[in-house]
Amino acid sequence: MARTVWNSTVGKKTVMAVSGLIMLLYLVAHMLGNLKIYFGAPEFNEYAHWLRTMGEPLLHYEWALWVVRVVLVVAVVAHAVSAYQLSRRDIKARPSKYVHKKARASYATRTMRWGGIILALFIVWHILDLTTGHVHSGGFEEGKPYQNVVDTFSTWYGNVIYIVAVLAVGLHIRHGFWSAAQTLGVGSRTRDRALKALANVLALLLTIGFLAVPVGVMTGVVS
Numbered sequence: 001m002a003r004t005v006w007n008s009t010v011g012k013k014t015v016m017a018v019s020g021l022i023m024l025l026y027l028v029a030h031m032l033g034n035l036k037i038y039f040g041a042p043e044f045n046e047y048a049h050w051l052r053t054m055g056e057p058l059l060h061y062e063w064a065l066w067v068v069r070v071v072l073v074v075a076v077v078a079h080a081v082s083a084y085q086l087s088r089r090d091i092k093a094r095p096s097k098y099v100h101k102k103a104r105a106s107y108a109t110r111t112m113r114w115g116g117i118i119l120a121l122f123i124v125w126h127i128l129d130l131t132t133g134h135v136h137s138g139g140f141e142e143g144k145p146y147q148n149v150v151d152t153f154s155t156w157y158g159n160v161i162y163i164v165a166v167l168a169v170g171l172h173i174r175h176g177f178w179s180a181a182q183t184l185g186v187g188s189r190t191r192d193r194a195l196k197a198l199a200n201v202l203a204l205l206l207t208i209g210f211l212a213v214p215v216g217v218m219t220g221v222v223s
């Protein structure tokens with residue numbers, strides 16, 4: 001049964017929609033958490049510490065954080081694998097008259113494919129930058145994310161990488177949220193316009209919220 005669902009196009013689209021919504025929830029929480037940087041280093045660093053002690057004393061140090069990490073990794077892998085398989089199907093299903101002509105995927109499809117690849121690369125960079133510190137520009141200090149974030153946005157390339165990634169997030173969510181609603185059958189003619197508007201507002205709020213951090217450092221409001 002699970003196999004039949006997974007092998008169907010609708011099954012794969014459902015996996016994309018559900019895993020996408022899980023990541024979206026994470027992004028909303030992450031964006032809101034990031035804005036605490038405007039309340040100063042002690043509050044921001046305290047928040048990062050809380051992420052590790054969540055659920056204590058029932059849970060051990062970092063257990064809840066690891067549950068979130070595992071759920072996210074499963075969501076990312078499921079999303080990427082089904083996206084890849086759906087795009088293969090799409091190419092195979094093209095009528096042969098396209099073989100000699102240049103068959104171009106639609107603007108939205110191309111944006112989603114390239115956006116997805118950019119985001120996957122960004123997430124690897126971002127974790128090596130601000131979670132493990134391997135590619136961090138300054139002297140990375142564990143437990144001091146405020147200073148680490150300020151260091152990152154004090155370099156031109158740090159700003160470029162994050163701004164490009166955040167714009168890609170915005171575009172991806174704008175189209176992805178809408179597609180997910182279609183797949184999960186929430187849409188109807190009357191609701192379509194409202195869902196499109198909701199997708200736009202959500203994408204815009206996330207983009208502005210994430211951009212507020214590098215902009216804060218660049219303008220010296222956060223230092």
Ligand code: HEM
Binds near residue numbers: 069119127162165
């Ligand atoms: C300007 C935008 C962003 C800032 C300032 C930022 C900041 C941070 C910081 C400081 C951490 C480390 C947290 C800690 O170790 O306590 C982190 C982790 C992370 N961020 Fe971001 N982030 C931004 C955008 C994004 C975006 C757009 C994504 C996803 C597309 C993302 C996904 C993640 C992930 C997956 C982690 C790893 C969490 C973990 O397992 O510890 N972030 N971010």
